[in-house]
Amino acid sequence: MSALLAVEEAQARLLALKPPLGADNIGVAQCAGRYLAQDVVAGRDQPAAALSAMDGYAIRFADMPGPWTMAGEVAAGTAPAHALGPGEAIRIFTGAMLPDNADTVVVQENVIADGARLTLTGDGPASSGRHVRARASDFAAGALLLTAGCRLSPGALAAAIMGGAGDLIVGGRPRVAILTTGDELVAPGRALAPGQIPDSNGTMLAAMLAAEPADVTLPLRVRDDRSVLANILGDMARRHDVIVTVGGASVGDHDHVRGALDDAGGQLDFWKIAMRPGKPLIAGRIGDAILLGLPGNPSSAFVTATLFLLPLVRYLAGAAAPLPEVSQAPLAVSLGPGGARRDYLRARLDKGLLTPCDGQDSGQTQPLISANALIVRDIGAAPRAAGELANYIAIA
Ligand SMILES: Nc1nc2c(c(=O)[nH]1)N[C@H]1C(S)=C(S)[C@@H](COP(=O)(O)OP(=O)(O)OC[C@H]3O[C@@H](n4cnc5c(N)ncnc54)[C@H](O)[C@@H]3O)O[C@H]1N2
Numbered sequence: 001m002s003a004l005l006a007v008e009e010a011q012a013r014l015l016a017l018k019p020p021l022g023a024d025n026i027g028v029a030q031c032a033g034r035y036l037a038q039d040v041v042a043g044r045d046q047p048a049a050a051l052s053a054m055d056g057y058a059i060r061f062a063d064m065p066g067p068w069t070m071a072g073e074v075a076a077g078t079a080p081a082h083a084l085g086p087g088e089a090i091r092i093f094t095g096a097m098l099p100d101n102a103d104t105v106v107v108q109e110n111v112i113a114d115g116a117r118l119t120l121t122g123d124g125p126a127s128s129g130r131h132v133r134a135r136a137s138d139f140a141a142g143a144l145l146l147t148a149g150c151r152l153s154p155g156a157l158a159a160a161i162m163g164g165a166g167d168l169i170v171g172g173r174p175r176v177a178i179l180t181t182g183d184e185l186v187a188p189g190r191a192l193a194p195g196q197i198p199d200s201n202g203t204m205l206a207a208m209l210a211a212e213p214a215d216v217t218l219p220l221r222v223r224d225d226r227s228v229l230a231n232i233l234g235d236m237a238r239r240h241d242v243i244v245t246v247g248g249a250s251v252g253d254h255d256h257v258r259g260a261l262d263d264a265g266g267q268l269d270f271w272k273i274a275m276r277p278g279k280p281l282i283a284g285r286i287g288d289a290i291l292l293g294l295p296g297n298p299s300s301a302f303v304t305a306t307l308f309l310l311p312l313v314r315y316l317a318g319a320a321a322p323l324p325e326v327s328q329a330p331l332a333v334s335l336g337p338g339g340a341r342r343d344y345l346r347a348r349l350d351k352g353l354l355t356p357c358d359g360q361d362s363g364q365t366q367p368l369i370s371a372n373a374l375i376v377r378d379i380g381a382a383p384r385a386a387g388e389l390a391n392y393i394a395i396a
C-alpha cells in the first residue's frame with residue numbers, strides 16, 4: 001500500500017510537469033471561460049455621473065413637495081443641457097444623467113404633468129438621492145475588479161467591459177488529445193459483436209472538457225497494441241500539450257499505456273494513487289507534452305478526470321486555483337468507515353443533504369446520471385451517522 005501516492009501529492013506532481021501556457025491578448029468577445037493572465041483595474045467610474053434609476057422627473061429635494069416648473073428633458077445617451085434652477089424639474093428617463101443641482105428623482109407614477117407645471121399626487125421621495133445612482137456607486141476608476149488567474153465568467157466579463165476593457169490578456173488554450181484504448185471499443189451507436197462495448201469514455205471526457213478553454217481533438221480509438229499506441233503517442237506529443245489516454249492503465253497483459261510511454265521516449269512520473277476508484281492512474285511526459293493515463297472503468301475515468309484532467313487543463317490555461325474545491329454538507333444516510341484508499345463516492349447533493357448513489361462499482365455508468373457530487377471519505381475515516389458532515393466535491 002505504501003507504493004500508492006496520496007492524491008494531493010499526485011496532483012502537485014502532475015501540475016509540476018509543465019508550466020502554464022503563454023498568454024494571449026484577445027477581444028472580450030472571445031474571452032468567455034478563459035483565465036485572466038493580468039489583474040483588471042477599472043479605467044473609469046461606473047456610473048461616470050449620477051444617473052436616474054427610474055423614469056420620472058429630476059428635482060432638487062430642497063424644493064419638495066413642489067409644485068415645479070418643467071425645464072426640459074434628458075434621456076440616456078445625452079448630457080443635460082443646463083443645470084436645474086430653484087423650483088425647476090426636468091423630465092428624465094432611466095439611465096439618463098441628472099442635471100447639475102438635481103439630487104432626487106420622483107417617479108412618473110407619483111406626479112401629474114400639466115403643461116409646464118408638475119404637481120405631486122402620490123407619495124414623494126422620502127429623502128434626497130431617491131432613485132439616483134450616484135457617480136462611482138458600482139465602482140470607481142482604479143478599483144481592482146478581477147485578479148489574475150480568475151475564470152472569466154459572463155458576469156466577470158461584464159464588469160471588465162464596464163470598467164473599460166475591449167480586450168484582455170488571458171492564459172492560453174491547451175491542446176488536448178483524447179485516446180481511448182481497447183480492442184473491445186466500438187464507436188457510439190454502432191453494432192456490437194460479442195465482447196465489444198460502446199466507447200462511452202471518449203465522448204464523456206470530451207464533454208467534461210467542453211466547458212474548459214481547451215482545443216480538444218475528437219476522441220481517437222486505439223487498439224490494444226503497444227507499438228501502435230507508442231507511435232500515436234509520439235506523434236500526438238508533437239502537436240498537443242496534454243494527451244489523455246483512457247484504459248490500459250492497469251497490470252493486465254493488454255494494458256499498454258506505460259509500455260507505450262517508454263517506447264515513445266517518454267518518462268513515467270507516477271503510477272498508482274491511493275484513491276478508489278482510480279488507482280491505476282498514470283502520469284508522465286513525452287517531450288513537451290504531458291501524458292495522463294486514466295483507468296478505463298467509466299466511473300474511474302470520470303473521477304480521475306475530475307481530480308486530475310480538469311485541474312491540469314485549468315492550470316495550463318492559467319487558473320490560479322485549478323484544483324476542485326472541497327465543501328461540507330450533512331449526510332442523508334450513515335456512511336461506513338474509510339478503507340485503505342481514499343474514496344470518492346458518486347453521490348447526490350439534494351436539498352443540502354448528501355446521499356451516495358446506488359452502485360459504487362467503478363464499472364458502472366448509471367450512477368453518473370444523477371451524481372452531482374463526490375463524497376470524499378479519507379483513508380481509515382471513522383464511520384459517520386446520518387446528519388454528520390461529510391466532505392464533498394461538487395461536479396457539473
Ligand atoms: N490484477 C489487477 N487487476 C486490476 C487492477 C489491479 O490492481 N490488479 N486494478 C483494477 C482497477 S482498480 C481498475 S480501475 C481497472 C482499470 O484498468 P485499465 O485502465 O487497464 O482499464 P481497462 O482494463 O482497459 O478497462 C477497464 C474496464 O473499462 C472498460 N472500458 C475501457 N475503456 C472504455 C471506454 N472508452 N468506454 C467505456 N468503457 C471502457 C473496459 O472494457 C473494462 O471493462 O483495472 C482493474 N484490474
Ligand code: MOO
Pocket residue numbers: 275276277278279280295297299300362363
Ligand atoms: O481504481 Mo479502480 O478505479 O478502483 O476501479
